[in-house]
Amino acid sequence: xxxxxxxxxxxxxxxxxxxxxxxxxxxxxxxxxxxxxxxxxxxxxxxxxxxxxxxxxxxxxxxxxxxxxxxxxxxxxxxxxxxxxxxxxxxxxxxxxxxxxxxxxxxxxxxxxxxxxxxxxxxxxxxxxxxxxxxxxxxxxxxxxxxxxxxxxxxxxxxxxxxxxxxxxxxxxxxxxxxxxxxxxxxxxxxxxxxxxxxxxxxxxxxxxxxxxxxxxxxxxxxxxxxxxxxxxxxxxxxxxxxxxxxxxxxxxxxxxxxxxxxxxxxxxxxxxxxxxxxxxxxxxxxxxxxxxxxxxxxxxxxxxxxxxxxxxxxxxxxxxxxx
Amino acid sequence: xxxxxxxxxxxxxxxxxxxxxxxxxxxxxxxxxxxxxxxxxxxxxxxxxxxxxxxxxxxxxxxxxxxxxxxxxxxxxxxxxxxxxxxxxxxxxxxxxxxxxxxxxxxxxxxxxxxxxxxxxxxxxxxxxxxxxxxxxxxxxxxxxxxxxxxxxxxxxxxxxxxxxxxxxxxxxxxxxxxxxxxxxxxxxxxxxxxxxxxxxxxxxxxxxxxxxxxxxxxxxxxxxxxxxxxxxxxxxxxxxxxxxxxxxxxxxxxxxxxxxxxxxxxxxxxxxxxxxxxxxxxxxxxxxxxxxxxxxxxxxxxxxxxxxxxxxxxxxxxxxxxx
Numbered sequence: 001x002x003x004x005x006x007x008x009x010x011x012x013x014x015x016x017x018x019x020x021x022x023x024x025x026x027x028x029x030x031x032x033x034x035x036x037x038x039x040x041x042x043x044x045x046x047x048x049x050x051x052x053x054x055x056x057x058x059x060x061x062x063x064x065x066x067x068x069x070x071x072x073x074x075x076x077x078x079x080x081x082x083x084x085x086x087x088x089x090x091x092x093x094x095x096x097x098x099x100x101x102x103x104x105x106x107x108x109x110x111x112x113x114x115x116x117x118x119x120x121x122x123x124x125x126x127x128x129x130x131x132x133x134x135x136x137x138x139x140x141x142x143x144x145x146x147x148x149x150x151x152x153x154x155x156x157x158x159x160x161x162x163x164x165x166x167x168x169x170x171x172x173x174x175x176x177x178x179x180x181x182x183x184x185x186x187x188x189x190x191x192x193x194x195x196x197x198x199x200x201x202x203x204x205x206x207x208x209x210x211x212x213x214x215x216x217x218x219x220x221x222x223x224x225x226x227x228x229x230x231x232x233x234x235x236x237x238x239x240x241x242x243x244x245x246x247x248x249x250x251x252x253x254x255x256x257x258x259x260x261x262x263x264x265x266x267x268x269x270x271x272x273x274x275x276x277x278x279x280x281x282x283x284x285x286x287x288x289x290x291x292x293x294x295x296x297x298x299x300x301x302x303x304x305x306x307x308x309x310x311x312x313x314x315x316x317x318x319x320x321x322x323x324x
Numbered sequence: 325x326x327x328x329x330x331x332x333x334x335x336x337x338x339x340x341x342x343x344x345x346x347x348x349x350x351x352x353x354x355x356x357x358x359x360x361x362x363x364x365x366x367x368x369x370x371x372x373x374x375x376x377x378x379x380x381x382x383x384x385x386x387x388x389x390x391x392x393x394x395x396x397x398x399x400x401x402x403x404x405x406x407x408x409x410x411x412x413x414x415x416x417x418x419x420x421x422x423x424x425x426x427x428x429x430x431x432x433x434x435x436x437x438x439x440x441x442x443x444x445x446x447x448x449x450x451x452x453x454x455x456x457x458x459x460x461x462x463x464x465x466x467x468x469x470x471x472x473x474x475x476x477x478x479x480x481x482x483x484x485x486x487x488x489x490x491x492x493x494x495x496x497x498x499x500x501x502x503x504x505x506x507x508x509x510x511x512x513x514x515x516x517x518x519x520x521x522x523x524x525x526x527x528x529x530x531x532x533x534x535x536x537x538x539x540x541x542x543x544x545x546x547x548x549x550x551x552x553x554x555x556x557x558x559x560x561x562x563x564x565x566x567x568x569x570x571x572x573x574x575x576x577x578x579x580x581x582x583x584x585x586x587x588x589x590x591x592x593x594x595x596x597x598x599x600x601x602x603x604x605x606x607x608x609x610x611x612x613x614x615x616x617x618x619x620x621x622x623x624x625x626x627x628x629x630x631x632x633x634x635x636x637x638x639x640x641x642x643x644x645x646x647x648x
Contacts, residue, residue, distance in 0.1 A: 025456065051456065057486065062445040062479035069449020072434060073384070074457060077449075093476075096439050097446065105427035105435060106417035107640030142641055165643035192646035240646070 001182040009151035009183055010040035010116070010172065013158035014078065016187065018048050021076065024162055025052040028063060028080030028116075037082050038118055038177045060086045064093035064115065068101065071113040071167070078162060084117035084171060085129050091136075098167045099142035110165040114158070120173040120211055120261055121309055127297035130305075132210070132261035135268045137169050138238045144168040144192060146237045149213035151181035153236055156190030164192070173211040193240030197249070201231035204319050205249040207272055208259040209234055216259050218312035219319065228323055238268055246272065247279050254285040257318045259310060264292035286322035291315050327535055329602045335377055335534050336597065337611050339369040339590050342393045344615040345402060348623055349392065349409060349423075353569045357627065358409045361438075362423045363390040367564035370589035371496050372397050372466070374537025375559070378545045379464060384432045384454075386447040387466040389424035390496075390563075391436030394466065398431040406622035412629035419632045420640065434463075440501075441467060441474030444493075448480045451489035451554075462490035462548045470501030472515050481522045484554035492544050493519070493556040496531065502567040503575040516558035524554050531559030532587040535596070562587075 004012065018024045026041060032055040035042030045053040056063050060081055067077040081087045087094065094115065101111055121130030137145050144166050148154035154172070161168040198213055199220050208216035213234045220230040231249050235242050250256045256276055258269035269290040276288050294308040346364045353362050365372070368390075376385055376397035387394045395405055400416055408415030409423055416428055427435035434450060437443040447465030454461045471477050472495060484491045495515050499506050506513055519526035525547075529540045537559055544555045562584035566573035573581075597603045 057479070057482055059479035059482065061476050062448065062483055065442070065445020065476065065480070066449035066452055066483060069386075069434070069446040069451070069463075070453040070456075071449075072446070073450045073453040075453045092439055092442060093445065097437065097442055101435070102643070103641045104417065104421045104425045105429075106415070106420050108417065108427055108429040109435075110643050144642075144646055160646055164646040166646065168646070237646075 004183040007177040009155040017162040027054040060090040064090040081117040084119040130298035147210040192237040195242035195245040199232040201229035204255040219315035259291040289318040348619040365393040370534035374534040378541035384463040386434040395426040402622040406626040410626035414629040441471035444480035469497040488553040490548040491554040519556035531561030
């Protein structure tokens with residue numbers, strides 16, 4: 001099976017869907033001529049023209065607003081926010097408009113739109129360019145949220161997102177863009193709300209998404225040397241969230257660790273942990289553990305940044321705390 | 325340009341209906357049938373009536389939280405609108421939207437929005453959609469004087485002109501953003517001239533004169549439809565009531581309000597039509613009686629309509645589960 005890098009999987013998914021459906025178009029900052037800051041839209045303007053690969057001004061709120069209006073009137077926009085940090089400028093359009101429109105208008109209109117954005121820290125980009133704020137968006141009903149961890153998942157999930165009739169926030173991790181993985185040439189779609197077991201295990205369940213899946217897999221490898229078999233579950237989408245797979249796993253392992261790159265306080269981990277204890281309180285051998293970012297703005301200095309962001313070692317420590 | 329007698333009569337009927345509708349809303353609000361924020365349009369009838377009457381039925385209209393009149397101008401049945409205000413399942417948005425969120429997909433009414441300026445980029449998106457689908461349908465994008473100081477106003481104007489889209493921005497300048505006088509909130513008060521900064525033609529019209537509004541809008545709609553790009557019209561008008569039902573409007577002087585009431589658009593058109601011999605007194609009385617009966621019927625219908633079933637709580641949020 002051919003190998004693709006994560007950013008190439010974005011290109012492939014977009015190209016396939018644009019070729020398949022005339023209504024799909026791309027808009028965003030530097031998506032056209034430049035081909036995207038992370039090369040994710042490279043070559044698409046040459047293939048599909050400036051009409052369908054549309055460079056925009058630096059005006060994030062209007063980019064999302066325009067996507068909403070286009071989605072309401074027959075097109076299927078894929079808006080790129082360059083990075084999710086800039087998405088904060090567009091929060092009103094994303095939360096107050098995109099996520100609510102269908103419900104508050106009594107189901108009269110669908111918003112088949114995708115918002116793509118790069119996120120995550122670990123590259124010394126400082127406090128305003130190192131966000132993992134998926135919890136903010138998962139908190140809002142009406143918005144689908146996907147966070148692929150591999151090129152394979154990315155392509156299949158992005159194609160599903162583009163065909164979805166609901167607004168989808170598609171969060172790509174900056175540090176994964178150059179990662180490689182097998183991606184078949186033939187068409188495939190991955191459903192939302194179906195978790196993927198990235199590594200089976202019997203002793204503890206580690207739930208992780210986006211880049212933290214790779215940290216969790218490293219942790220599982222290290223734990224295996226200690227005789228602890230960790231199961232790593234990647235929900236792949238946080239809305240919808242496949243709690244069934246997570247709960248079935250925890251029911252077997254009786255121990256759970258949630259690993260996320262976002263801030264710990266009121267994070268997605270808090271939600272998943274809460275759901276686990278509500279469903280399986282009497283089955284648990286130990287309290288559910290959360291591994292997350294320190295509750296500080298991401299610092300620039302490399303040693304402090306490393307302290308702030310969770311990693312494989314932190315996951316190992318959390319697992320050892322509840323298995324020894 | 326002269327406006328056909330039949331059109332004048334239609335606009336008169338519409339303005340009388342809007343006023344009576346809003347009076348009925350005020351009564352129902354006082355009686356506890358309507359809750360939340362309710363923004364009345366009394367005094368401003370000539371703007372929506374004149375402007376929307378210049379559109380084709382399949383052009384788009386998008387508005388603000390003061391949107392009752394715009395939906396009536398699109399011919400959404402008063403019953404469906406009143407039922408929405410009463411929070412009933414027979415409402416245009418099944419009782420889920422309320423006063424600020426009238427939306428009527430079948431009549432190309434793209435909604436009312438509660439965040440000042442929030443609709444502006446969405447309207448631009450609808451215009452981009454028409455442009456990309458090679459249709460010459462235009463978008464009439466309403467906003468108030470207060471919105472002209474919002475960031476998205478400038479973002480929306482910039483994009484509309486950049487892509488030369490068919491958007492008619494209609495500013496309903498009633499001189500007050502809730503209680504703040506436009507002269508104390510906008511560094512530059514000639515709102516129509518703000519368009520010039522984006523190379524967009526800006527016009528001003530007496531928003532208390534429905535014939536003047538209609539005539540100006542016919543010209544602007546034609547210009548935009550024929551590829552002239554976006555235009556901005558500032559219609560100067562006055563709301564007789566407070567900003568919403570909970571605002572007594574004490575920040576305005578009695579003398580100022582009286583001055584504007586003397587310019588009332590309804591008697592103005594009545595007088596003009598009497599002079600032109602289009603109607604007689606009896607006809608005017610008949611039109612008023614029709615409006616009274618229509619609103620009475622709408623209120624009875626709304627009151628008799630069922631509230632949404634509890635099961636409706638989770639309906640209309642998502643179209644599908646994205647493959648799950």
